[in-house]
Amino acid sequence: MRAVLTFSLLLTIIVSAALVGMPPPVSKQVAAGSYIEQAQAYDVEILRDRWGVPHIYGVTDADTAFGLAYAHAEDDFATIQDVILATRGRLAAERGPSAAKTDYLVQWMGVWEAVERDYPKLSANARAVAEGYAAGINLYAAQNPEGVSRYLLPVTGKDLVAGFAFKTPMFYGFDKILGELLDPERPREIARSGTEALSWATRESLPIGSQGIAVAPHRSADDTTRLLINSHQPLTGPVAWYEARVHSQQGWNMAGSTFPASPVILHGHNESLGWANTVNKPDLVDIYRLKVNPRNPNQYLLDGQWREFEKRKARIRVKLLGPLHWTVTREILLAEHGPVFETEHGTYALRWAGMGEARTLDFMLALNKAGNRAEFEAALKMQAMPSINYVYADREGNIGHYYNAMFPKRIDGPDWRGDLPGDRSELIWGDYRGFNWVPKTRNPASGLVYNANNPPFQSTDGDDDPWVEDFPVSMGIETQITNRALQIEALYGSRATISAQDFERLKYDHHYHPDSYQVRALRQWLAAEKPQRLQQGKYGAALQSLARWNLSTDSENLQAALAILTLAPVQEARGKPVPNGEIDKAFTEAVDVLHRFHDGVEVPFGKINRHVRGAQSWALNGGPDTLRAVYGGPMNEEGSFENRAGDSYIMLVEWDRTGRVRSRAIHNFGSATLDPQSPHYADQAALFAAEKLREVPFARAELEENFSRKYRPISATAPAPGADR
Template identity: 70%
Template sequence: MVGWLSLPPSLKRQVEAGNYLTLGAQYDVEILRDRWGVPHIYGNSDADTAFGLAYAHAEDDFATIQDVILATRGQLAAERGISAAKTDYLVAWMGVWEAVEAGYAALPQSTRAVAEAYADGINLYAARNPGTASRYLLPVRGEDLIAGFTFKTPMFYGFDAVLGELLSAEAPLELARDGEAALSWVPCQHLPIGSQGIAVAPARSDDGATRLLINSHQPLTGPVAWYEARLHSEEGWNVAGSTFPGAPAIIHGHNAKVGWANTVNKPDLVDIYQLELNPQNPGQYRLDGEWRDFEVREAQILVRLLGPLHWTFKRDIKLAEHGPVMETEHGSYALRWAGMGEIRTLDFLLGINKAQNRQEFEQALKMQAMPSINYVYADANGEIGHYYNAQFPNRIEGWDWNKVLPGDRSELIWEGYRTFEAMPRTVNPQTGLVYNANNPPFQATDGDDDPRLVDFPPSMGIESVVTNRALQVEALYGADARISAAEFERYKYDFRYHPDSYQMRALQGWLAAQNGVELTGEQRSAIELLRNWGGATDAGNRAAALAVLTLAPVQDENSEHVAQEKLSAAFERAVADLQQFYGRVDVPFGEVNRHVRGSFSLPLNGGPDTLRAVYGGPLNDSGRFENRAGDSYVMFVEWDAAGQVSSRAVHNFGSATLDKTSPHYADQVPLFVEEKVRPVPFQRAVLESQVSRRYRP
């Protein structure tokens, strides 16, 4: 890669441009856009289909795909300037390209063919639209797409947040809560973004059907926003669902036989080691009583300054036995994390895309190529399951792995991961219900056959926070002995906080502490409004805006244990802001909580950590929440009693991500706001009656 990148961009374009424009002739693929603009890709081979997916996605969101690729290469600062330099440095620091270059040739040829065909789809689009392409983009290669997973997947369990905390000015004896964001472009998990997946078996449904809810909560725009597609090849790839920019497979969705939903899980998968440096030689660190030399590699980052002016920033990266080293104001630390050097993620995704039953789905999970992510599973045979998937490090017991570890003991440098058999999972529970809403795996069904906490060692670092959404799943789905299709859908759009949620417990505790506190007249009225609030966040609720604003510190910390002073300050700001913008505190929530796209600005039900998840705060200059994350792509999948699949879905905006002139820029907004979904034409015969555009790239 380095040799090609060292060529002047103008020479690269001269050498390659002619070849790009002929790429379409190499692939046998047809793209059919349905009435909503969603691309249905029909290719002869898997590679043909991947080529079509890339081209269709580029038509709708080329700029984001390009940014994803440049960031993955560590070239974003060359295009964006100094603000992106930290991202480029992190790519180098993580050793992304060392891993890809060492292992790419060993990937299955079929996986490399998919990655390379997807790259060709981007190359063709860029060649046909040269005014939109960065001079640093071409050529896109299969390695770029593989490297994207190596770089981004650790971020989903919070790797970026750990780095930010490490860079805090405080010495992280137990990591500081606040710190500088380690990434300037890849989205850090600042929003308390959740997800939910729910499945019911035939015995739990009222008509013998198997049902699956796919409901990941992501930012509504950007590099990890959902893009819907339908993929079909004559080699057995036959799947519908959604994916991310730069990802050559469906990330969550269904095929004819199986379906799966993703939710974020955040076990402790990062270890930090404080190093003792040799006072006589800063190029050495102590390990097992001896001084060891750091390995050193150089990061070279090209940074755009003004106009055509660029500057190459060079910095050494030190490597200890544990992993790469961060040098901070309070010491030097080596890091080791799940997913270090992992390049098989696309191979895994293709495996689950093509799985035809639970055994094949589990066979893909056994690869242990996805560093984290829960999977809620259902299939045509009526089997369901929840898998608390992660690469759990082979740590020794007896240490608190949540804290910074001594860097001078080699027994703490773990190698490899626990096997699939060690993974907490709930498969075919007796009650016929499984779910996950970012809660611990010990709460995965409404019966007694969940995994037991005592069976899993502390070194696995399994999370413990119970979300409001998990409590509401139990209260709604769990209380229904025979769940109909209508109930399965209606429960998903619940907008309430459970009385036992940490949000409601925190609020009640704070309200109790306000007895006897000196308040203004406006504040006393607001307190009474909160006392009478039932925990609902529907658009007509007159206490929800005040409550959501007051509870912002609780939501930020995902805990009821928040200093009373923080809640009091949030309450005072909420009262003042609502008075300023609306002249009262009992404003209907829908006036504040808005879904905005193009010419649309519509009221929404839902709030943070409700099943109808909406994350829109803080208030903007107009005194409103503009929905930014949460419910985005929602899909309901069903296998009837005969095992025939059907699905319905909705996107938060539409298939045209960036083109404001497209009819599909915001055409799904009314459906999304009204909590409705549309049929997904999974069978080509059904699709043919609603094709809006048909073409071959």
């Protein structure tokens, strides 16, 4: 009996200790806070158009940000909450051990040290926008407490600024590089969709691609400037697009789309100009192999002297079971180069573009409010966005491509792509190259600019794009040319003038270029000697079928499914050599699974390539790295694969010869991200699958003629009943 009592007492002590510091229930937090009272300071009206897309009208920029946050929370509060918790390094407190690595990474990167240091240095308007957005989230949470984490309230402006500091390096692959350093056999990255959203999970190989195309008036058939905004993102999760229109009396006037917990439009247009973003991946991370003092593990060698590591603590609160939580403490070492990782194969310090950068919100607001090319470029000159291409167009007929990045000022000579010796201080760069070093193409003679994740030296169909010889190797500019880039130049470039119909139709091209790395790899593999078993029976017949493929991914194509499945390892390698044995394996697995589900390999591709939303499903054209980008898989138990990423939010913008702007767009599903009962859960999906666009009302008078709902957030809904966590 005494032993039982002792164990019971010990368990009580453990549980009590684990509960120390746990926030009170959300109902008490809401009662103790003044979130509804604070919201009354914001003057904003939300009009939902016939598609449920919110059009936000505020007096000030902060009012508008407040309304944007509230509207987005109505449609996707759960994802916004996850993003904010992850940015704080508190996601594991809600999600459990699977998110602990992400929480550690936030603290290891020093995100919050940078935000606490630099938040007061942001412009007053940027802080007001961040705090307005935070107030919109807090109001929605106070009105709808049933889905709110104990660890969320209050959201602050600093949370939104920290989100940029944490996420922007991931777009050039910082997390993948870090994952490969820590675990070369099973590299990891920040998961961007699915059930592991925002955990540091094994790589899913979903693309973060995109394409942007701009045509000047003299290349158009009707003297119109056109811009294609066509980002390739996961269809759900923390970096899935959300469409909105924002307007304030302080000159903020954008239509486009954004991510959860981002208080600005990330790409789109205002009345004067617009831009498309595509991911670029120059070498922006440097890894230094440190020599640690064998007699004192707290020291590392630099310039012939032993230096002491600086240290800070990472504290990670992890949900274990029910209310039971535990706080794990880890030490973080800091060298002069940057934060340190100790691995089985050595001790490394890392330095990366954008480390300690907290000005991104100011930069994005400057882009949103730019009225001409000079103001747009002035924002780029801030150098507050670590990477990302910009394809630009405006009502004056200017077009351009900017291979934007914060290029470290590195010395020439070392191989910056490999591990660097950590004992030489001249290898520790401290600044970035100026805007004049950004590869750019402005108003080329041909009247066409584009980017599809290709090098900046191929940005127009003429000869006035940048020359590779003008840029040092130490800038680490990528060299891989995508299939989409080849197709853009072949299709758009073959036309002396580009009509409105051609501009839109060619965007939905379904083909691989004969010179693409995918087709070259397939032809080499088909020509290579095959194992005897692949030359007979169903495999031999499948080889003959594959040899007849016409490089199309049209939904009626009979060879596309076999080709896409066979090319999976080639797509994964993204231009790097793939052993024939790996392609053999993918081919045999493809033949087996197609026979299993479809009794043969020649199946209309649309029967397999599906766009799925709830219980509805549509056939799709397109495949990986085609202009109609579709990334699906793996094959499910119905013998098809579900579209998971690629074409998502698409916008086509044009300024006619008078300077009047018009845009059309489509979202992959609809504005209601999480509510299957909403009429806007899948109301755009059929149009998306059919490769159609819809009109975007830009003038309020136009919207007033056909809106579905008009309201102010403070009176939108009464608090909903629900259990606290």
